Amino acid sequence: MISASAPGKLYIAGEYAVVEPGHPAILVAVDQFITVSLERTTDMGTIQSTQYGNLPVTWKRENDRLVLDKRENPFHYILAAIEVTESYVKSFGKELSFYHLSVDSELDSSNGRKYGLGSSAAVTVATVKGVLRFYGLQNESNETIFKLAALAHLSVKSNGSCGDVAASVFGGWLAFTTFDRKWVLQQQQDLSVREVIELEWPHLSFKQLTPPAEMRLLIGWTGSPASTSHLVDEVTSKRTQDALAYDEFLAASSACVQEMIRGFEQGDIKKIQEEIRHSRVLLKKMSQTTGVVIETPALTHLCKLAEDFNGAAKSSGAGGGDCGIVIFDRKDGVLSLITAWEEQGITNLPLHVYVKNN
Structure with missing residues (x-):
């Protein structure tokens, strides 16, 4: 069993402006987490989350692409994170496998109401980290994990800045400016996921901050x-x-x-x-x-x-x-x-x- 966790976040300042490349925001990671667990299987995989009831969504592969057996599913960010990360994994010559993936969240109230702590970002980051670990890629940098999760968010057509993704990856207090998403999408047309990850993304920056002791x-x-x-x-x-x-x-x-x-x-x-x-x-x-x-x-x-x-x-x-x-x-x-x-x-x-x- 492989597991990975990612924390929730809160914006401190810079909201809305941060969706524009190069405009800064300050965020903080909080000590409530989403945990993703993966267990190897053989002929098919499943995705299960306590947030969406206990019935698992099953999936298979067609030419290494992950295919669900249901058209409607609540797992868009998880699926996007798996697809992007597995594309990256394949570039290292790894053979793709099947697994059961389960999600456990502390980021919502006991009755399922959202606190606004960035659960979509946290589940994406935890999934990226979990899949990397599952395939033996333990030492990827924070920036690589961020970029993989950001590509997953772009594929879901998320309109945010990915600041919440950055907070989940880096932890602590963070100053952040987002990337030029048009540029990244353009690079994706001609390059592999790994090649896009290895580029320097315009305007993207992370700076960890130390708060005053008092x-x-x-x-x-x-x-x-x-x-x-x-x-x-x-x-x-x-x-x-x-x-x-x-x-x-x-x-x-x-x-x-x-x-x-x-x-x-x-x-x-x-x-x-x-x-x-x-x-x-x-x-x-x-x-x-x-x-x-x-x-x-x-x-x-x-x-x-x-x-x-x-x-x-x-x-x-x-x-x-x-x-x-x-x-x-x-x-x-x-x-x-x-x-x-x-x-x-x-x-x-x-x-x-x-x-x-x-």
Whole structure:
């Protein structure tokens, strides 16, 4: 039995702008995981996930291509990750095999509601890592794992930045800029997966950050899941109505995130808090420009209560529900805020930053 895990993530700043190549965001990996397990079989394979009931989806091969026995299936990211990774594996002269693949997730609530912790990214990364290990490729770099998972997301037509993928791969606090997806898709037309992986992707960057020792992250969940892909689609379709405002948002977001990165480098919690508040203002302004609801009334309430207890707060990720994040200096106000949240139906998610032991 081979197994591999990948953590969930939260966006700290730079949402929406990060979908444009070269525009930075800051993310953090959290200590809740998706685990993928593979067990060798002979004539057919299966995929099974506790998230989608216990009935496995079975698959076979036709000329080394993985083929499902059902047309409708909930496993698009897993399948894409297997296909991309096995294409990479074959370039090393490995013979493809069959296996049972099972998925166990900690990233959703007990009743299956999503917390917004990036389960699609985590399951993709865990699958890539699991398949690599299954075929004996144990020592691939973080960047290779990221690129394989990113190619899987592109094949599913994901419209995100793959920042959540990066957080799941690298762990900890991460500054990230996405790649030029048109360029990558163009390379795929002429090159193998391995050749594309080995290229330097324009604008792609990763920078791990060290938080100030006294900084504390608190996460509140509003109880209303949101669809990231739907919200990004909405913003994408409406930004053309005011291209100047969108360009101003991109520039302001980049400046805000760069200042926040400096706050990390200088160990300056107040600077980080200041830019958290600045990022919230920028997102609210873009929301007004596009008409897309990012900060719901519940998220506004979450942030107001946090500010009452000296925390700097904003929505996390695409917004529209899901989580808000709060940055505190030491533990001032944390317990009082958690109590206030509970009284208002906001759940404190007792998560911690997950740092990989490299």
